[in-house]
Amino acid sequence: MVKDCSTDTVAQAVREYEGVTRKREIGDMIRALRVDSPNVVASFGEDAAVIRHNAEDALLLAADGIWSRLMEADPFWAGYCAVLVNIHDIAAMGGRPVAMVDILSAVNDQIRDEVVRGMVTASSQFGVPIVGGHLHPDTPYSVVDVAILGTARMDDLIFSHTAKEGEIVVAAIDLDGRVHPSWWFNWDSVTMKSAEVVRAQIRVMEDLGREHLVTAGKDISNPGVIGTLGMLLEVSGKGAVVNLESIPRPDLAVFGISFEHWVRMYPGMGFILTVKPENVDEVCRRFADVGMAAAAIGEVNGDRRLTVRYLGRETQVFDLDRDGIMRIFAGGGGCR
Amino acid sequence: MVKDCSTDTVAQAVREYEGVTRKREIGDMIRALRVDSPNVVASFGEDAAVIRHNAEDALLLAADGIWSRLMEADPFWAGYCAVLVNIHDIAAMGGRPVAMVDILSAVNDQIRDEVVRGMVTASSQFGVPIVGGHLHPDTPYSVVDVAILGTARMDDLIFSHTAKEGEIVVAAIDLDGRVHPSWWFNWDSVTMKSAEVVRAQIRVMEDLGREHLVTAGKDISNPGVIGTLGMLLEVSGKGAVVNLESIPRPDLAVFGISFEHWVRMYPGMGFILTVKPENVDEVCRRFADVGMAAAAIGEVNGDRRLTVRYLGRETQVFDLDRDGIMRIFAGGGGCR
Structure with missing residues (x-):
């Protein structure tokens, strides 16, 4: 009880x-962004977009960012979560997470290092490498965004x-x-x-x-x-x-x-x-x-x-x- | 002359x-982030990371963000460039750009709409769809980050x-x-x-x-x-x-x-x-x-x-x- x-x-x-x-604001943005493309099988509204590759393969692409308030509260956990939520996006589709890229803006080196430590910890633990990205070293705010690539078979998607x-x-x-x-x-x-x-x-x-x-x-x-x-x-x-x-x-x-x-x-x-x-x-x-x-x-x-x-x-x-x-x-x- | x-x-x-x-700050971050993975053929230092898929295919993954000062100066052009630089990252590798995801933080609806209009304009013009992403509707700053998926044959990469x-x-x-x-x-x-x-x-x-x-x-x-x-x-x-x-x-x-x-x-x-x-x-x-x-x-x-x-x-x-x-x-x- x-x-x-x-x-x-x-x-x-x-x-x-x-x-x-x-x-709630997602809907407006999505209606503006949508561009039809024959190989895009699913996009907004799913945890990851699905792109048909060859006949039977699906490529999965997703991106997620971390609330700024979490960045301020705990940059390590923010970096860790940025990786975690992206891996979840691929897993939720029945896919296998393959690799991630990150874009990091940090107000100072200490926050940058803690976010990176969080990302590396999760990346190593889950076995999904961070393979590239972009760093804004001189921003008045701290943000971490991660995007992820995954693979699946078209028939096995969730x-x-x-x-x-x-x-x-x-x-x-x-x-x-x-x-x-x-x-x-x-x-x-x-x-x-x-x-x-x-x-x-x-x-x-x-x-x-x-x-x-x-x-x-x-x-x-x-x-x-x-x-x-x-x-x-x-x-x-x-x-x-x-x-x-x-x-x-x-x-x-x-x-x-x-x-x-x-x-x-x-x-x-x-x-x-x-x-x-x-x-x-x-x-x-x-x-x-x-x-x-x-x-x-x-x-x-x-x-x-x-x-x-x-x-x-x-x-x-x-x-x-x-x-x-x-x-x-x-x-x-x-x-x- | x-x-x-x-x-x-x-x-x-x-x-x-x-x-x-x-x-210059890229090097420090990269040394921290690197996690070895057998299918990752190239990562930092290239315009896009290369992941081997099946025997002969290469999947390309890149991410790029836009300087905050450009966001403030011209949100339409910032959105347009966020897409443009990502398409360039795939093209530079000899790849074909397939799809993008974006993460957008905007201080107000006007900036959000202008950035989206810039992204959609470039996405339509270059024929590379934006298939998903994440919106932070309530941030004290405006940032747009885009990640892109591309494909190539392993033998044809630049x-x-x-x-x-x-x-x-x-x-x-x-x-x-x-x-x-x-x-x-x-x-x-x-x-x-x-x-x-x-x-x-x-x-x-x-x-x-x-x-x-x-x-x-x-x-x-x-x-x-x-x-x-x-x-x-x-x-x-x-x-x-x-x-x-x-x-x-x-x-x-x-x-x-x-x-x-x-x-x-x-x-x-x-x-x-x-x-x-x-x-x-x-x-x-x-x-x-x-x-x-x-x-x-x-x-x-x-x-x-x-x-x-x-x-x-x-x-x-x-x-x-x-x-x-x-x-x-x-x-x-x-x-x-």
Whole structure:
């Protein structure tokens, strides 16, 4: 049972969380940027863009930057996270991360060195090299942006926009971690783990893609577990009802955080997936094998609303027809 | 004849130009970032990293950002250039640009919209789609970073580190342009050209790579034609003597700029190449066919010094053993 939690407080906390609301400006920009190209199979709205290469290969390309406030709070963790979120973007697509490039602006050498140390630590641990980039040595701000290249087979990709009615929503999170001391909204399950463990966790997504065990998926990013599911449902054109008590969670009292806080956290290693009912047990077992807690937390439906349920009460978090999160598709158009 | 120009004033102007000096911090960062990986054939020091894919394919990955001062001066041109310099990075390697991702931080919607308009204009003109990225909507600064994916065949790549003694240095620049009204150090030969023209100019490098007509090459970037040649010589471990009067240039008096200024400019379309003597005429002809002025401007030698010559006088610009530019290889190590 989730202590002191109601569907209303959770729905409101997620809906108003800056990690969610700051996604709203994405739609405008995407509509402006889109240029059609025959080999681009998927682009905005997916964790990584998919470019067809030769007949059967897919090249994956993604980019992610780190909030400036995290750069100021902890430049090492910011550098580490810049690498981590990019690796997650490729893993979420069922791909294999191949190499990264970074662009770093730093106000001074100390911040630059800490960010680089963070990037190198994650790059070595996950075994994904940083192969180039750009340095602005003389900026009045500090920013780190990373882009990543990945590969997959076209047939084995996991998309965000392919969830279907009647499928089960599975959340998989590594609960063996800590609230990051520098950043209360980050659940760090990674810095204390061996290279072997984190690489095995990342590889699960590649296995699930190759064996076609999931129907859609995303890595759980800044909007947290419910917000990320909302983004998946938005691009899939679907809805879901989520049972709050089923969401995997650590012993919240030990860490001094509320359930409303937990569901908004960025987990060091977490994925939200949709799965056919007959494959749920196998998918959860794969995550358990690498030390991640995975559970069925709800079901996909056709009504384009994300609703949370707890103790017989239900509250709507997002009306994806009306509000959207990324608002990518207002004005029509598909995901491709 | 180059009016009011001496080898001393040119050497000093290039040596002390911020576009050159700000490359010095690159070396430290690169030594920290390097993680060995078997499929990474080339990384730092090249315009794009090279990752072997299957047996014969090369995947190219590069990233470049735009000086914050250019963002403030002209956000449209900054967005346009962010795309342009990335396309140049792939072209310089003999590759074909495939897709880009961007990360944009903007202090307000007006700047964001102008940067996006610049990126979309260049993306459409060059036919290279922007397929994803990340937006920071709420930053106290404006930055645009772009990363690019390209492809090539392993055998057809053009590297920076492969110049050899006795080869001829060729500079190719589109002289049909203007001093950019917002940024005195940029020679804009691109915004007024058709898609057909600029795409043909970019394709010349791919042709030269496939036909093995050049031995090394780089796009002329912020350090200008002499500074960029210095970077090529630095990673090749070679030197060169450059004849200043041979460097292609527009009618400088018409544009109100000095020769010292011209050689430091970023040209909208420019490459510096090394070529075997027997191929120089053919290489120059290929550029002339697409409206670019190309000329032999000097010869590669073995002494790791870049010297400029004019009216019988010579002045050393860089001692690449002692000063370096990027200082990538102080402490040993090769380009791979």
